[in-house]
Amino acid sequence: MTTPAPPLVEGISTLHGVDWEQFKTIEAALAHLGKGVKLSYFNGVLEIMSPIGPRHEDVKSTLGLLLEAYMREKGIRFYVCGGFTLESPKTASGTPDESYAIGTRKKIPDIVIEVIITSGRLHKTEIYRPKQVPEVWFWKKGQITLFHLEEQGYVQRERSVFFPDLELLMLQRYLDLADQYDAVSEFVEAIRRGDQ
Structure with missing residues (x-):
């Protein structure tokens, strides 16, 4: 035994x-x-x-549901790419928690999301740079930050180039709600009222 x-x-x-x-x-x-x-x-x-624990999965799922609700409400065509491994052989390999292609299906997603519960030493943006992923979003310590790929590398931005009307603080406010169903429902109502 x-x-x-x-x-x-x-x-x-x-x-x-x-x-x-x-x-x-x-x-x-x-x-x-x-x-x-x-x-x-x-x-x-x-x-x-x-391991990946329940808090990690809850944040990942709720953030994904909120973003998908936003894109549906705004009529933005998107494709959920999931958490597949993006590799640049001999150099980099990383698996985002979630990813999206905006507008059309693509081999490389436009947005990858990383939920950080326990910080490491690697700069996660560098993992995705060889694949030219346009945006990397992070949730860490209760805060959403995003980095957009520019000529000199990833630069932190206040808003996504894909969703210029979406305030990250507003998104964070609904992500912080205790109940996932209520968070998405209330977020959709706020979008319809034009609260962003």
């Missing part, structure tokens, strides 16, 4: 000096854990985050 493995404690482990082949070996070895472990790799640095 085998002894069950102890439960993973939420946290981040950072490994330095990991080449691409070593990263791919570690990734394959941890694949059986599914979404319980998230890997991010950039230029020899590997971060292993485990």
Whole structure:
């Protein structure tokens, strides 16, 4: 009889000096854990985050529902791309918590979302730069920030180029509501009233 493995404690482990082949070996070895472990790799640095807990999933889901409600109310065509791995072989690999293509389906999403519960050392924007992801959104410590890709790299902006009328503080206000259903319903009402 085998002894069950102890439960993973939420946290981040950072490994330095990991080449691409070593990263791919570690990734394959941890694949059986599914979404319980998230890997991010950039230029020899590997971060292993485990596990993804209920707070993380709640924020990710609610933020996604709010953004989707906004796009539907505004008649903005969008495609949910999900959390698939974006890789630039030998350099970078990252899996956003959610992602969206705006206007048409695309191989590279226009917006990726990262929910940060436990901070690591990697600059997550750099993971997505080789793939030229236009915007990276973060939720960290109860606050939404977004970075838009410009010629010199990612620059923090107050508003999305895809949603120039959407105030992040307004979005955050509804994300902070305790009940997800009420948050989305009240957000839709506010959009219809023109409260943004």
